[in-house]
Amino acid sequence: MAWVKWDQILLPYDYGGLNVSSLKLKNYSLLTKWWWRFLTNDNALWVRVIKSIYGQSGGLGCNSPLPATKMKIFSGRNWSQIINIDQTPSKLGCNLSNVFVKDVGSGLDTSFWNDIWIGDLPLKDAYSRLFRLEVFKDATISDRITITFDSPVFSWAWESQPTWRTEDELASLTNIIKLHKFSNNSKASWTWKHNSNGAFTTDSLMQVLTSLTAAKLPPSSATDLSPFVPKKVGIFIWRAKKNRLPVRVKLDRKGLDLHSTRCPVCDDDIETLHHSLISCKFASNIWDKVRRWWKFNQLHLTNLSDIASCSNPKLVTTLGVSIWQAVVWVTSYYLWIHRNNCTFGKNIDSAAKIFSDIQGKCFEWINCRWRKGALDWLSWITNPCRFDSIFTKNGIG
Structure with missing residues:
Protein backbone atom coordinates (compact mmCIF):
# COMPACT_ATOMS: atom_id res chain seq x y z
CA MET A 1 0.00 0.00 0.00
CA ALA A 2 1.53 3.31 -1.14
CA TRP A 3 1.42 6.19 1.33
CA VAL A 4 3.60 8.75 -0.47
CA LYS A 5 4.00 9.35 -4.21
CA TRP A 6 7.20 7.81 -5.53
CA ASP A 7 8.02 11.02 -7.41
CA GLN A 8 7.95 12.87 -4.08
CA ILE A 9 10.35 10.37 -2.49
CA LEU A 10 12.82 10.74 -5.36
CA LEU A 11 13.13 14.51 -4.90
CA PRO A 12 16.17 16.02 -3.13
CA TYR A 13 15.84 17.23 0.46
CA ASP A 14 15.49 20.86 -0.68
CA TYR A 15 12.29 19.94 -2.55
CA GLY A 16 10.80 17.99 0.35
CA GLY A 17 11.84 14.51 -0.81
CA LEU A 18 14.15 11.83 0.57
CA ASN A 19 16.98 12.39 -1.91
CA VAL A 20 16.58 9.00 -3.60
CA SER A 21 18.15 9.60 -7.01
CA SER A 22 15.88 8.78 -9.94
CA LEU A 23 17.50 6.15 -12.17
CA LYS A 24 15.02 7.08 -14.90
CA LEU A 25 16.08 10.74 -14.98
CA LYS A 26 19.74 9.71 -14.66
CA ASN A 27 19.35 7.47 -17.70
CA TYR A 28 17.79 10.33 -19.70
CA SER A 29 20.66 12.60 -18.69
CA LEU A 30 23.31 10.07 -19.75
CA LEU A 31 21.60 9.42 -23.08
CA THR A 32 21.23 13.17 -23.68
CA LYS A 33 25.00 13.43 -23.44
CA TRP A 34 25.07 11.67 -26.82
CA TRP A 35 23.11 14.61 -28.23
CA TRP A 36 25.81 16.94 -26.92
CA ARG A 37 28.61 14.76 -28.30
CA PHE A 38 26.93 14.60 -31.70
CA LEU A 39 26.50 18.38 -31.86
CA THR A 40 30.04 19.21 -30.73
CA ASN A 41 32.10 16.57 -32.60
CA ASP A 42 31.47 17.29 -36.27
CA ASN A 43 34.63 15.57 -37.49
CA ALA A 44 34.27 12.33 -35.53
CA LEU A 45 33.86 9.22 -37.67
CA TRP A 46 30.78 7.98 -35.80
CA VAL A 47 29.11 11.39 -36.30
CA ARG A 48 29.67 11.19 -40.05
CA VAL A 49 28.18 7.68 -40.07
CA ILE A 50 25.07 8.87 -38.18
CA LYS A 51 24.65 11.80 -40.59
CA SER A 52 24.93 9.48 -43.59
CA ILE A 53 22.00 7.44 -42.24
CA TYR A 54 19.79 9.99 -40.49
CA GLY A 55 20.68 13.22 -42.30
CA GLN A 56 22.71 16.25 -41.25
CA SER A 57 20.61 16.81 -38.14
CA GLY A 58 21.14 13.22 -37.00
CA GLY A 59 17.42 12.97 -36.36
CA LEU A 60 17.72 15.12 -33.23
CA GLY A 61 15.03 17.61 -32.46
CA CYS A 62 12.08 18.45 -34.65
CA ASN A 63 13.78 17.89 -38.02
CA SER A 64 12.65 14.66 -39.64
CA PRO A 65 15.82 12.83 -40.72
CA LEU A 66 14.19 10.17 -42.86
CA PRO A 67 10.87 9.42 -44.54
CA ALA A 68 8.46 7.40 -42.39
CA THR A 69 8.99 4.25 -44.47
CA LYS A 70 12.74 4.35 -43.95
CA MET A 71 12.40 5.33 -40.31
CA LYS A 72 10.79 1.95 -39.59
CA ILE A 73 13.91 0.20 -40.82
CA PHE A 74 16.09 1.98 -38.23
CA SER A 75 13.51 2.14 -35.43
CA GLY A 76 15.20 -0.64 -33.46
CA ARG A 77 18.68 0.84 -33.70
CA ASN A 78 20.43 2.35 -30.69
CA TRP A 79 20.57 5.83 -32.22
CA SER A 80 16.82 5.80 -32.81
CA GLN A 81 16.34 5.22 -29.10
CA ILE A 82 18.63 8.18 -28.36
CA ILE A 83 16.55 10.32 -30.73
CA ASN A 84 13.35 9.40 -28.91
CA ILE A 85 14.55 10.28 -25.39
CA ASP A 86 13.31 13.82 -26.00
CA GLN A 87 9.75 12.65 -25.44
CA THR A 88 9.88 12.31 -21.63
CA PRO A 89 11.82 15.53 -20.84
CA SER A 90 9.43 17.36 -23.18
CA LYS A 91 6.48 16.14 -21.10
CA LEU A 92 8.13 17.73 -18.06
CA GLY A 93 8.65 20.98 -19.95
CA CYS A 94 12.28 20.58 -21.04
CA ASN A 95 12.48 20.38 -24.84
CA LEU A 96 16.02 19.23 -25.65
CA SER A 97 15.78 20.85 -29.08
CA ASN A 98 15.50 24.25 -27.41
CA VAL A 99 18.07 23.97 -24.62
CA PHE A 100 21.00 23.38 -26.96
CA VAL A 101 21.70 26.83 -28.46
CA LYS A 102 23.69 27.15 -31.63
CA ASP A 103 26.15 29.95 -32.32
CA VAL A 104 26.04 29.97 -36.10
CA ALA A 188 29.46 27.11 -35.58
CA SER A 189 29.43 26.04 -31.93
CA TRP A 190 26.87 24.87 -29.37
CA THR A 191 26.09 25.91 -25.81
CA TRP A 192 23.90 24.41 -23.08
CA LYS A 193 21.39 26.90 -21.67
CA HIS A 194 21.40 25.63 -18.10
CA ASN A 195 25.09 25.99 -17.32
CA SER A 196 26.93 29.26 -16.86
CA ASN A 197 29.94 28.09 -18.87
CA GLY A 198 27.76 26.71 -21.68
CA ALA A 199 29.02 23.12 -21.38
CA PHE A 200 26.54 20.28 -20.97
CA THR A 201 26.74 18.10 -17.86
CA THR A 202 24.47 15.28 -16.76
CA ASP A 203 24.17 16.86 -13.31
CA SER A 204 22.84 20.13 -14.72
CA LEU A 205 20.16 18.28 -16.72
CA MET A 206 19.28 16.21 -13.64
CA GLN A 207 18.76 19.44 -11.71
CA VAL A 208 16.52 20.86 -14.43
CA LEU A 209 14.40 17.70 -14.69
CA THR A 210 14.18 17.41 -10.90
CA SER A 211 12.96 20.99 -10.50
CA LEU A 212 10.38 20.46 -13.27
CA THR A 213 9.19 17.26 -11.58
CA ALA A 214 8.88 19.08 -8.25
CA ALA A 215 6.85 21.85 -9.91
CA LYS A 216 4.20 19.30 -10.93
CA LEU A 217 3.78 18.05 -7.35
CA PRO A 218 2.02 19.80 -4.44
CA PRO A 219 4.27 22.36 -2.70
CA SER A 220 6.34 20.89 0.11
CA SER A 221 8.81 22.36 2.58
CA ALA A 222 12.41 21.16 2.62
CA THR A 223 13.09 17.87 4.38
CA ASP A 224 14.68 18.35 7.79
CA LEU A 225 16.82 15.46 9.03
CA SER A 226 18.42 15.61 12.46
CA PRO A 227 22.19 15.06 12.50
CA PHE A 228 21.91 13.22 15.84
CA VAL A 229 19.52 10.39 14.94
CA PRO A 230 19.55 7.62 12.30
CA LYS A 231 17.92 8.32 8.97
CA LYS A 232 15.13 5.84 9.73
CA VAL A 233 13.94 8.12 12.54
CA GLY A 234 14.10 11.16 10.26
CA ILE A 235 12.06 9.34 7.61
CA PHE A 236 9.50 8.38 10.24
CA ILE A 237 9.12 12.06 11.23
CA TRP A 238 8.96 13.01 7.53
CA ARG A 239 6.01 10.63 7.08
CA ALA A 240 4.40 11.82 10.30
CA LYS A 241 4.68 15.44 9.19
CA LYS A 242 2.83 14.52 5.98
CA ASN A 243 0.32 12.45 8.01
CA ARG A 244 1.28 9.37 6.00
CA LEU A 245 1.48 6.70 8.69
CA PRO A 246 -0.91 3.71 8.79
CA VAL A 247 -3.12 4.66 11.73
CA ARG A 248 -6.46 2.87 11.90
CA VAL A 249 -8.57 5.80 10.74
CA LYS A 250 -6.56 6.05 7.51
CA LEU A 251 -6.57 2.27 6.98
CA ASP A 252 -10.36 2.31 7.37
CA ARG A 253 -10.67 5.10 4.80
CA LYS A 254 -8.59 3.06 2.38
CA GLY A 255 -11.17 0.26 2.60
CA LEU A 256 -9.45 -2.19 4.96
CA ASP A 257 -11.88 -4.21 7.07
CA LEU A 258 -10.68 -3.60 10.65
CA HIS A 259 -12.28 -5.02 13.78
CA SER A 260 -11.95 -1.60 15.41
CA THR A 261 -10.68 1.90 14.65
CA ARG A 262 -10.02 2.69 18.30
CA CYS A 263 -6.54 3.23 19.72
CA PRO A 264 -4.81 -0.14 20.31
CA VAL A 265 -2.90 1.33 23.27
CA CYS A 266 -5.56 3.01 25.42
CA ASP A 267 -8.83 2.09 23.66
CA ASP A 268 -10.23 5.49 24.73
CA ASP A 269 -10.60 7.19 21.36
CA ILE A 270 -10.43 6.80 17.59
CA GLU A 271 -6.83 6.24 16.50
CA THR A 272 -5.56 9.19 14.56
CA LEU A 273 -1.88 10.06 14.20
CA HIS A 274 -2.33 13.01 16.57
CA HIS A 275 -3.87 10.70 19.15
CA SER A 276 -1.16 8.05 18.82
CA LEU A 277 1.77 10.42 19.21
CA ILE A 278 0.39 13.21 21.41
CA SER A 279 -3.03 12.91 23.08
CA CYS A 280 -3.13 9.18 23.97
CA LYS A 281 -2.93 8.61 27.76
CA PHE A 282 0.16 6.48 27.37
CA ALA A 283 1.81 9.04 25.07
CA SER A 284 0.92 11.87 27.46
CA ASN A 285 2.56 9.92 30.29
CA ILE A 286 5.76 9.49 28.28
CA TRP A 287 5.83 13.16 27.26
CA ASP A 288 5.35 14.18 30.90
CA LYS A 289 8.35 12.05 31.89
CA VAL A 290 10.40 13.73 29.14
CA ARG A 291 9.23 17.18 30.33
CA ARG A 292 10.28 16.48 33.93
CA TRP A 293 13.58 14.98 32.74
CA TRP A 294 14.41 18.23 30.88
CA LYS A 295 12.94 20.35 33.72
CA PHE A 296 10.54 22.20 31.43
CA ASN A 297 7.44 23.85 32.87
CA GLN A 298 5.43 22.67 29.89
CA LEU A 299 5.90 21.11 26.46
CA HIS A 300 4.78 22.96 23.38
CA LEU A 301 3.41 19.89 21.61
CA THR A 302 -0.14 20.54 20.44
CA ASN A 303 0.02 19.19 16.87
CA LEU A 304 2.23 17.14 14.55
CA SER A 305 4.08 20.17 13.19
CA ASP A 306 5.32 20.90 16.74
CA ILE A 307 6.99 17.48 16.77
CA ALA A 308 8.76 18.30 13.51
CA SER A 309 9.89 21.80 14.56
CA CYS A 310 10.64 21.03 18.26
CA SER A 311 10.70 24.67 19.34
CA ASN A 312 11.10 25.51 23.01
CA PRO A 313 11.69 29.02 24.39
CA LYS A 314 14.00 27.71 27.12
CA LEU A 315 16.58 26.61 24.54
CA VAL A 316 18.55 29.45 22.98
CA THR A 317 21.52 27.75 21.30
CA THR A 318 21.49 25.92 17.98
CA LEU A 319 23.12 22.91 19.59
CA GLY A 320 20.52 22.82 22.36
CA VAL A 321 17.64 22.95 19.88
CA SER A 322 19.23 20.18 17.79
CA ILE A 323 19.62 17.86 20.77
CA TRP A 324 16.09 18.57 21.98
CA GLN A 325 14.85 17.84 18.46
CA ALA A 326 16.62 14.47 18.58
CA VAL A 327 14.95 13.66 21.92
CA VAL A 328 11.49 14.59 20.62
CA TRP A 329 11.94 12.58 17.44
CA VAL A 330 13.26 9.50 19.27
CA THR A 331 10.36 9.73 21.76
CA SER A 332 7.84 9.85 18.90
CA TYR A 333 9.61 6.94 17.21
CA TYR A 334 9.43 4.81 20.37
CA LEU A 335 5.76 5.71 20.88
CA TRP A 336 5.07 4.40 17.38
CA ILE A 337 7.02 1.19 18.09
CA HIS A 338 4.95 0.71 21.25
CA ARG A 339 1.77 1.30 19.26
CA ASN A 340 2.81 -1.38 16.75
CA ASN A 341 3.61 -3.84 19.55
CA CYS A 342 0.14 -3.30 20.99
CA THR A 343 -1.43 -3.70 17.55
CA PHE A 344 0.30 -6.97 16.72
CA GLY A 345 0.36 -8.47 20.23
CA LYS A 346 4.14 -8.42 20.71
CA ASN A 347 6.02 -7.78 23.96
CA ILE A 348 4.48 -4.69 25.54
CA ASP A 349 6.86 -2.70 27.75
CA SER A 350 5.88 -0.42 30.61
CA ALA A 351 6.08 3.37 30.39
CA ALA A 352 9.10 3.36 32.71
CA LYS A 353 10.95 0.86 30.49
CA ILE A 354 10.18 2.84 27.30
CA PHE A 355 11.29 6.11 28.93
CA SER A 356 14.54 4.45 30.03
CA ASP A 357 15.08 3.15 26.48
CA ILE A 358 14.51 6.66 25.11
CA GLN A 359 17.16 8.10 27.45
CA GLY A 360 19.63 5.35 26.61
CA LYS A 361 19.07 5.39 22.85
CA CYS A 362 19.32 9.19 22.66
CA PHE A 363 22.58 9.03 24.62
CA GLU A 364 23.96 6.33 22.31
CA TRP A 365 22.93 7.96 19.02
CA ILE A 366 23.97 11.50 19.95
CA ASN A 367 27.29 10.30 21.39
CA CYS A 368 28.11 8.36 18.21
CA ARG A 369 27.26 11.32 15.96
CA TRP A 370 28.74 14.20 17.94
CA ARG A 371 32.28 14.46 16.60
CA LYS A 372 33.43 17.38 18.73
CA GLY A 373 32.76 15.99 22.17
CA ALA A 374 31.32 13.20 24.31
CA LEU A 375 28.22 12.99 26.48
CA ASP A 376 28.49 12.47 30.21
CA TRP A 377 25.86 9.87 31.23
CA LEU A 378 25.23 11.22 34.73
CA SER A 379 24.68 14.77 33.48
CA TRP A 380 22.55 13.44 30.63
CA ILE A 381 20.03 11.68 32.86
CA THR A 382 19.96 14.29 35.66
CA ASN A 383 19.96 17.65 33.85
CA PRO A 384 20.41 17.51 30.04
CA CYS A 385 19.94 21.29 29.74
CA ARG A 386 23.35 21.86 31.33
CA PHE A 387 25.21 21.50 28.04
CA ASP A 388 28.36 23.07 29.39
CA SER A 389 28.82 20.03 31.63
CA ILE A 390 27.42 17.43 29.23
CA PHE A 391 30.13 17.90 26.65
CA THR A 392 33.35 17.00 28.33
CA LYS A 393 35.61 18.02 25.45
CA ASN A 394 33.87 21.00 23.92
CA GLY A 395 31.07 23.18 25.21
CA ILE A 396 28.15 24.63 23.32
CA GLY A 397 29.17 25.94 19.93
Missing part, protein backbone atom coordinates in the same frame (compact mmCIF):
# COMPACT_ATOMS: atom_id res chain seq x y z
CA GLY A 105 29.44 31.63 -36.59
CA SER A 106 29.83 32.54 -40.26
CA GLY A 107 26.72 30.52 -41.13
CA LEU A 108 28.42 28.25 -43.67
CA ASP A 109 27.30 25.01 -42.00
CA THR A 110 23.93 26.05 -40.59
CA SER A 111 20.67 25.75 -42.51
CA PHE A 112 18.78 29.05 -42.58
CA TRP A 113 15.33 27.44 -42.54
CA ASN A 114 15.79 23.95 -41.09
CA ASP A 115 18.06 24.46 -38.07
CA ILE A 116 17.11 26.14 -34.80
CA TRP A 117 19.50 29.09 -34.62
CA ILE A 118 17.23 31.98 -33.67
CA GLY A 119 14.20 31.63 -31.41
CA ASP A 120 12.80 28.29 -30.23
CA LEU A 121 11.67 26.92 -33.61
CA PRO A 122 13.18 26.40 -37.05
CA LEU A 123 12.37 29.37 -39.27
CA LYS A 124 10.51 27.06 -41.65
CA ASP A 125 7.95 26.49 -38.88
CA ALA A 126 7.92 30.01 -37.47
CA TYR A 127 7.55 31.58 -40.96
CA SER A 128 5.85 28.86 -42.97
CA ARG A 129 4.49 31.15 -45.71
CA LEU A 130 7.94 32.52 -46.46
CA PHE A 131 9.41 29.02 -46.46
CA ARG A 132 6.93 27.92 -49.12
CA LEU A 133 8.19 30.76 -51.34
CA GLU A 134 11.87 29.83 -50.82
CA VAL A 135 13.57 28.46 -53.94
CA PHE A 136 16.46 26.73 -52.19
CA LYS A 137 14.98 25.23 -49.04
CA ASP A 138 18.38 23.92 -47.84
CA ALA A 139 20.04 27.32 -48.11
CA THR A 140 22.57 28.14 -45.41
CA ILE A 141 22.66 31.29 -43.33
CA SER A 142 25.63 32.58 -45.36
CA ASP A 143 23.52 32.17 -48.52
CA ARG A 144 20.86 34.51 -47.15
CA ILE A 145 22.75 36.89 -44.87
CA THR A 146 25.98 38.81 -45.21
CA ILE A 147 27.23 40.77 -42.20
CA THR A 148 28.72 44.15 -43.09
CA PHE A 149 29.63 46.65 -40.35
CA ASP A 150 27.59 44.66 -37.82
CA SER A 151 24.49 45.02 -39.98
CA PRO A 152 22.96 42.11 -41.94
CA VAL A 153 22.44 42.35 -45.70
CA PHE A 154 19.78 39.94 -47.00
CA SER A 155 19.87 37.94 -50.25
CA TRP A 156 16.46 36.36 -50.83
CA ALA A 157 15.45 33.87 -53.54
CA TRP A 158 11.67 33.68 -53.89
CA GLU A 159 9.66 31.63 -56.32
CA SER A 160 7.24 34.57 -56.51
CA GLN A 161 7.10 38.04 -55.06
CA PRO A 162 5.82 38.05 -51.45
CA THR A 163 2.20 39.20 -51.08
CA TRP A 164 0.84 41.48 -48.37
CA ARG A 165 0.40 38.45 -46.08
CA THR A 166 3.99 37.29 -46.42
CA GLU A 167 5.34 40.83 -46.35
CA ASP A 168 4.34 41.04 -42.69
CA GLU A 169 6.20 37.80 -41.99
CA LEU A 170 9.22 39.07 -43.92
CA ALA A 171 9.28 42.34 -41.96
CA SER A 172 9.05 40.41 -38.68
CA LEU A 173 11.82 38.01 -39.72
CA THR A 174 14.22 40.75 -40.81
CA ASN A 175 13.65 42.68 -37.57
CA ILE A 176 14.40 39.60 -35.46
CA ILE A 177 17.56 38.85 -37.42
CA LYS A 178 18.75 42.46 -37.08
CA LEU A 179 18.47 42.14 -33.30
CA HIS A 180 20.41 38.86 -33.30
CA LYS A 181 24.04 39.12 -32.22
CA PHE A 182 26.35 37.32 -34.65
CA SER A 183 29.72 36.21 -33.31
CA ASN A 184 33.07 36.56 -35.00
CA ASN A 185 33.68 32.81 -34.90
CA SER A 186 34.15 31.27 -38.31
CA LYS A 187 32.80 27.90 -37.18
